[in-house]
Amino acid sequence: MRPFAYERATSAEDALARHEDGARYLGGGTNLVDLMRLGVEEPAKLVDVTGLAHDRIERTPDGTLLVGAAVTNSDLAADRTVREEFPMLSRAVLAGASGQLRNLATVGGNLLQRTRCSYFQDASKPCNKRNPGSGCPARDGEHHNLAVLGHSDACVATHPSDMAVALAALGASVRVVGRGGERTVPLGDFHRLPGAEPQRDTVLEPGDLVTAVVVPPLRMPAAYRKVRERASFAFALVSIAAALDVRDGTVRDARLALGGVAHKPWRAGRAEDVLRGAPATEETFARAADAELAAAEPLRDNAYKVPLARNLIVRTLAELGEGS
Amino acid sequence: MDSEATPVVAAIALVVNGTEHRLSVDTRASLLDVLREYLGLTGSKKGCDHGQCGACTVLLDGRRANSCLALAVAHDGAEIVTVEGLAEDGRLSPLQEAFIEQDAFQCGYCTPGQLCSATGMLNEAEQGWPSAITEDVAADPVLDDAEIRERMSGNLCRCGAYRGIVAALREVGGEGARP
Numbered sequence: 001m002r003p004f005a006y007e008r009a010t011s012a013e014d015a016l017a018r019h020e021d022g023a024r025y026l027g028g029g030t031n032l033v034d035l036m037r038l039g040v041e042e043p044a045k046l047v048d049v050t051g052l053a054h055d056r057i058e059r060t061p062d063g064t065l066l067v068g069a070a071v072t073n074s075d076l077a078a079d080r081t082v083r084e085e086f087p088m089l090s091r092a093v094l095a096g097a098s099g100q101l102r103n104l105a106t107v108g109g110n111l112l113q114r115t116r117c118s119y120f121q122d123a124s125k126p127c128n129k130r131n132p133g134s135g136c137p138a139r140d141g142e143h144h145n146l147a148v149l150g151h152s153d154a155c156v157a158t159h160p161s162d163m164a165v166a167l168a169a170l171g172a173s174v175r176v177v178g179r180g181g182e183r184t185v186p187l188g189d190f191h192r193l194p195g196a197e198p199q200r201d202t203v204l205e206p207g208d209l210v211t212a213v214v215v216p217p218l219r220m221p222a223a224y225r226k227v228r229e230r231a232s233f234a235f236a237l238v239s240i241a242a243a244l245d246v247r248d249g250t251v252r253d254a255r256l257a258l259g260g261v262a263h264k265p266w267r268a269g270r271a272e273d274v275l276r277g278a279p280a281t282e283e284t285f286a287r288a289a290d291a292e293l294a295a296a297e298p299l300r301d302n303a304y305k306v307p308l309a310r311n312l313i314v315r316t317l318a319e320l321g322e323g324s
Numbered sequence: 325m326d327s328e329a330t331p332v333v334a335a336i337a338l339v340v341n342g343t344e345h346r347l348s349v350d351t352r353a354s355l356l357d358v359l360r361e362y363l364g365l366t367g368s369k370k371g372c373d374h375g376q377c378g379a380c381t382v383l384l385d386g387r388r389a390n391s392c393l394a395l396a397v398a399h400d401g402a403e404i405v406t407v408e409g410l411a412e413d414g415r416l417s418p419l420q421e422a423f424i425e426q427d428a429f430q431c432g433y434c435t436p437g438q439l440c441s442a443t444g445m446l447n448e449a450e451q452g453w454p455s456a457i458t459e460d461v462a463a464d465p466v467l468d469d470a471e472i473r474e475r476m477s478g479n480l481c482r483c484g485a486y487r488g489i490v491a492a493l494r495e496v497g498g499e500g501a502r503p
Contacts, residue, residue: 001352003329003330003332003351004332005332005351006334006351006397026398029394029395030393033354033395034375034393037373046351046395048398077461078453083462087460094454094456094458098375098378098477098479099388099445099448099475100441101375103384104390104393231474231477232473232474233477233478
């Protein structure tokens with residue numbers, strides 16, 4: 001590992017002032033430190049942002065949830081309000097990583113974690129995300145767990161977060177402080193599709209600091225479900241965050257997002273359009289799934305993800321529909 | 325070469341198993357490196373060094389954490405308990421006794437991490453934290469065998485002593501545990 005300077009920021013302004021070219025913000029470190037050990041990240045300076053006052057979970061009078069970026073994954077998942085009012089979010093966080101990793105990992109870091117594509121994590125291999133223009137061995141190589149939606153010639157990586165999939169379905173947004181001041185980015189616009197610039201995971205500019213996640217209230221039954229290669233402590237093959245409001249047999253509202261299928265949490269807007277106003281039947285749910293997955297472009301070894309996603313959508317919506 | 329550039333050193337203090345240590349550490353050193361190489365506490369193990377195996381698990385300010393991914397410099401002032409600190413006044417903790425009783429290890433390499441992780445996990449369950457398989461995340465969980473397995477999934481045992489580990493945890497903190 002390359003030597004680096006370490007500084008502790010005392011406020012967002014202080015963090016911004018300490019950030020410079022080649023610096024990285026440090027949260028829990030569960031991904032960044034690992035990437036430094038792998039030689040994927042070689043920061044000259046770490047600016048520790050875990051000491052900032054962004055470590056609280058608050059509720060506004062209208063029911064909106066404000067989660068500070070330095071809140072640990074464990075504290076978010078165990079929070080009473082989150083468990084009672086946003087159980088899908090709690091469940092999604094608990095579906096990720098292990099107990100001891102969640103105790104270190106922060107909400108901001110969870111959003112900004114990098115892909116677990118094996119070529120990205122191996123500094124001896126070409127990778128357009130790590131080394132733009134070097135090529136993408138995953139496209140014709142080991143890609144059984146990579147993207148089926150929204151990928152590009154340059155990159156077929158997936159975003160690994162569970163939490164972000166729930167936040168996408170919840171219509172959350174991300175508070176960011178940068179050189180130009182504070183702004184709020186809808187979660188759906190926060191992560192990018194790879195296009196020709198897979199080195200950019202998000203719309204953040206250098207030095208931008210995530211300070212909080214804002215989650216509007218959700219008043220309908222919701223679920224998070226994750227399919228993976230072992231029962232626990234594994235990344236998603238496909239995951240789903242879904243919410244369904246059914247009245248008198250008709251879908252009044254629906255929220256759907258998929259994980260493990262794309263470079264970003266995949267908000268399934270086409271499926272939602274099919275669902276709204278339609279009868280709450282398996283036929284409708286299947287039609288919604290097909291509408292969303294029509295855009296899928298599976299690679300040689302990950303075509304299984306398309307029927308897996310379809311089945312997951314249909315089954316999860318059917319269960320939510322039954323509960324209404 | 326960058327990798328041969330001058331190390332950056334920082335002064336930190338750590339309270340490890342109740343004893344305060346003032347140390348000058350390389351900013352690259354993990355808590356695990358400091359425990360093993362600076363303080364000679366070799367109970368915590370370097371299995372994968374990537375947060376995947378759990379052999380390095382310690383209690384960091386009361387919570388279980390992978391010491392391999394925690395930079396020591398970022399935890400100045402922290403209180404750490406390692407496997408060497410679980411016994412009190414020369415008496416093994418009830419969990420350690422249960423590991424012996426239930427044959428919860430074979431080679432023993434993962435055991436320090438299992439013990440620290442289990443200690444932290446039982447605290448989490450006592451505080452009512454849910455897990456990914458808790459039926460109703462808003463309710464207080466019941467620590468049955470499935471819950472124990474889910475909550476301990478961050479600790480691998482290549483000998484496959486999982487049955488004994490689950491039995492030990494059931495005995496100490498599980499559903500129907502002896503009071």
